[in-house]
Amino acid sequence: MRITSLMLSILVSAATVGVVHAADVTGAGSSFAAPVFAKWADAYKAKSGVGLNYQSIGSGAGIKQISEKTVDFGASDKPLSPQDLEAKGLTQFPAIMGGVVPVLNIKGIAAGQIKLTGDVLANIYLGKIKQWNDPALVALNPSLKDIDENITVVRRADGSGTTFIFTNYLSKVSADWKTKVGSDTTVAWPEGVAGKGNAGVASYVQRINGSIGYVEYAYAKQNKLSYTQLQNRDGAYVLPDDTTFQAAAAYADWAKAPAFGEVLTNEPGKNSWPITGATFVLLQKKADKPAQSKEVFKYFDWSFKNGGALAAQLDYVPMPANVVKLIQASWKTEVKDAATGKAVW
Amino acid sequence: MITSEITSAARLIKVENGRNARFRVIVLGIALLVLIVLGAIIFTLVDGSMPVFKQLGLSFFTSKEWDPVAGHFGILPAVYGTLVTSFIALIIAVPISFFIAFFLTELCPYRFRATLNAIIELLAGIPSIIYGMWGLFVLAPILADHIQPLLTKWFQHVWLLKDIFAGPPIGIGFLPAALILAIMIIPFITAVMREVFDVVPKTLKEGGYGLGANRWEVTRDIVLPHTKVALTGGVMLGLGRALGETMAVTFMIGNVNTISIGLFDSGNSIASVIANEFAEAHDLHMSALLALGLILFFIAFLVLAVARALIHKVKKS
Numbered sequence: 001m002r003i004t005s006l007m008l009s010i011l012v013s014a015a016t017v018g019v020v021h022a023a024d025v026t027g028a029g030s031s032f033a034a035p036v037f038a039k040w041a042d043a044y045k046a047k048s049g050v051g052l053n054y055q056s057i058g059s060g061a062g063i064k065q066i067s068e069k070t071v072d073f074g075a076s077d078k079p080l081s082p083q084d085l086e087a088k089g090l091t092q093f094p095a096i097m098g099g100v101v102p103v104l105n106i107k108g109i110a111a112g113q114i115k116l117t118g119d120v121l122a123n124i125y126l127g128k129i130k131q132w133n134d135p136a137l138v139a140l141n142p143s144l145k146d147i148d149e150n151i152t153v154v155r156r157a158d159g160s161g162t163t164f165i166f167t168n169y170l171s172k173v174s175a176d177w178k179t180k181v182g183s184d185t186t187v188a189w190p191e192g193v194a195g196k197g198n199a200g201v202a203s204y205v206q207r208i209n210g211s212i213g214y215v216e217y218a219y220a221k222q223n224k225l226s227y228t229q230l231q232n233r234d235g236a237y238v239l240p241d242d243t244t245f246q247a248a249a250a251y252a253d254w255a256k257a258p259a260f261g262e263v264l265t266n267e268p269g270k271n272s273w274p275i276t277g278a279t280f281v282l283l284q285k286k287a288d289k290p291a292q293s294k295e296v297f298k299y300f301d302w303s304f305k306n307g308g309a310l311a312a313q314l315d316y317v318p319m320p321a322n323v324v325k326l327i328q329a330s331w332k333t334e335v336k337d338a339a340t341g342k343a344v345w
Numbered sequence: 346m347i348t349s350e351i352t353s354a355a356r357l358i359k360v361e362n363g364r365n366a367r368f369r370v371i372v373l374g375i376a377l378l379v380l381i382v383l384g385a386i387i388f389t390l391v392d393g394s395m396p397v398f399k400q401l402g403l404s405f406f407t408s409k410e411w412d413p414v415a416g417h418f419g420i421l422p423a424v425y426g427t428l429v430t431s432f433i434a435l436i437i438a439v440p441i442s443f444f445i446a447f448f449l450t451e452l453c454p455y456r457f458r459a460t461l462n463a464i465i466e467l468l469a470g471i472p473s474i475i476y477g478m479w480g481l482f483v484l485a486p487i488l489a490d491h492i493q494p495l496l497t498k499w500f501q502h503v504w505l506l507k508d509i510f511a512g513p514p515i516g517i518g519f520l521p522a523a524l525i526l527a528i529m530i531i532p533f534i535t536a537v538m539r540e541v542f543d544v545v546p547k548t549l550k551e552g553g554y555g556l557g558a559n560r561w562e563v564t565r566d567i568v569l570p571h572t573k574v575a576l577t578g579g580v581m582l583g584l585g586r587a588l589g590e591t592m593a594v595t596f597m598i599g600n601v602n603t604i605s606i607g608l609f610d611s612g613n614s615i616a617s618v619i620a621n622e623f624a625e626a627h628d629l630h631m632s633a634l635l636a637l638g639l640i641l642f643f644i645a646f647l648v649l650a651v652a653r654a655l656i657h658k659v660k661k662s
Contacts, residue, residue, distance in 0.1 A: 057624055058625050060626055060627050061624045158624070159625025161625075186413045187412070187413065187414050188411060188413070193600075193611050194599060194600035194611070196600070204515070207515070
């Protein structure tokens with residue numbers, strides 16, 4: 001009897017601990033944006049008392065969860081097309097931006113020394129350029145003349161938004177890549193070895209001499225990987241950092257892009273880093289739980305206004321003020337109470 | 346007096362029968378629950394794989410191409426990787442497990458047995474992701490820097506072997522994945538073998554020793570024939586685990602869709618493809634992954650069926 005009551009009390013207390021506070025916001029999806037969402041959530045909870053329960057399970061799963069209404073918002077690194085949004089009854093807006101950078105490991109080559117063009121990068125990943133002293137590479141980097149080493153291509157094994165941003169860029173700069181491989185969160189890679197997650201790619205690149213990979217910028221920076229310069233659409237060679245990501249974002253024509261469906265790769269501008277991407281937040285257009293949808297908006301409203309410095313600490317780029325205005329205007333028209341038809345925000 | 350005893354006995358029987366009936370219902374219900382869960386899993390897999398079967402037909406089973414962008418899905422590389430890694434793992438693990446079990450039951454001093462048993466069981470309890478990380482960070486560099494160059498050098502002029510031991514020197518691929526798998530299934534196979542060896546009747550073994558046989562001869566000629574049915578079961582248990590192992594293989598196999606006889610070439614397994622791509626998949630891609638799951642299920646079923654058939658045959662003879 002005593003044991004039964006003990007078990008019962010354990011069960012009851014476990015159940016109460018397990019219950020998410022009713023007003024807490026739930027979200028799921030992109031792992032790219034997860035660290036920022038978590039950092040914002042901590043600060044926001046201290047201010048408002050409303051917490052965020054965000055599951056970093058991948059963009060595809062995030063889209064699925066919001067489509068099935070099991071969360072208050074989803075997050076995806078790949079914007080949905082207007083048709084997809086229509087079919088699923090969703091709306092989207094960009095929430096945070098970041099950069100993807102090529103990283104390499106060649107003995108004696110320091111960070112930022114190597115220059116690459118989009119075409120050369122695509123040809124390396126297509127397996128057409130196999131040696132570091134290939135004429136195309138030496139033409140850009142005379143210092144590579146004496147590096148008689150094979151190139152080992154490293155890429156992601158798991159489906160990921162980072163891969164989408166990277167392959168989307170390659171598709172824009174190389175017609176060959178576009179027809180042979182294309183872009184998605186998982187593609188049929190013609191070449192290379194695959195690591196799981198940013199950590200897997202980084203560990204392969206660190207270990208294999210003569211390797212090249214791609215990771216999120218924050219990851220390259222924290223692990224002191226040697227990233228490359230890239231030639232952007234205007235022909236200038238740029239290094240990845242928050243200013244060049246911001247420059248790419250500034251040139252994006254969000255106002256014209258239907259449903260903010262803009263992928264920030266290969267943007268014009270002298271300072272733009274060409275492999276920049278955004279994470280998109282997805283919401284049901286007809287809100288069954290309007291109070292919860294409103295909490296989502298409040299959280300992002302607060303984060304847009306106050307979260308810039310926190311995002312920068314993690315090497316992400318906050319949305320520019322003019323874009324935030326556009327986003328918030330869309331909130332007023334896009335999301336309506338399913339019962340009354342009134343705007344939620 | 347007697348009648349009252351009879352009625353109380355009858356009452357007792359009635360009560361007993363009532364309890365039995367209730368017990369039957371509970372046990373039957375739980376047994377049925379297992380069947381229902383199994384049925385639900387099969388239904389989910391079959392239902393989910395229908396779109397890809399309908400759309401791609403036979404090419405799903407015969408194609409080597411896995412291209413989510415173009416909507417081409419062929420399972421050959423993943424099936425190949427699964428079978429090859431599991432098979433090599435068995436080749437490595439079975440003899441090692443046998444000798445460990447032999448040592449533990451026949452040679453090991455009594456005071457060390459409990460400790461050694463506990464250590465082997467501990468090995469079985471380590472989560473597979475730990476094996477994966479250990480494989481990637483510890484085993485792979487050792488293979489890449491020391492073992493693989495040696496193998497490549499030794500066999501560089503030997504027909505066939507030079508292709509088998511080819512591949513980029515990064516310590517990742519079919520053989521490294523199989524090695525990790527072998528380490529993971531050794532405790533399972535060993536545990537089964539040890540228990541089986543332990544239940545061989547003492548009199549049989551003593552008879553052997555009485556005839557002047559040594560420990561190895563007793564094991565070979567008395568223990569092994571006596572236990573081969575159960576040994577097959579143990580090996581199949583290990584194989585079943587190797588087939589479905591996900592995380593450790595994902596870390597070690599390289600995750601590239603290729604079919605290659607080079608053991609240091611990167612490959613893919615069914616479980617690693619699912620683990621890698623599930624989170625981002627949708628529509629036909631998701632259907633292809635569910636179909637892969639169904640095929641893995643089918644392979645595991647086949648292995649169990651073969652094991653049953655083997656055991657049946659051995660029992661008969």
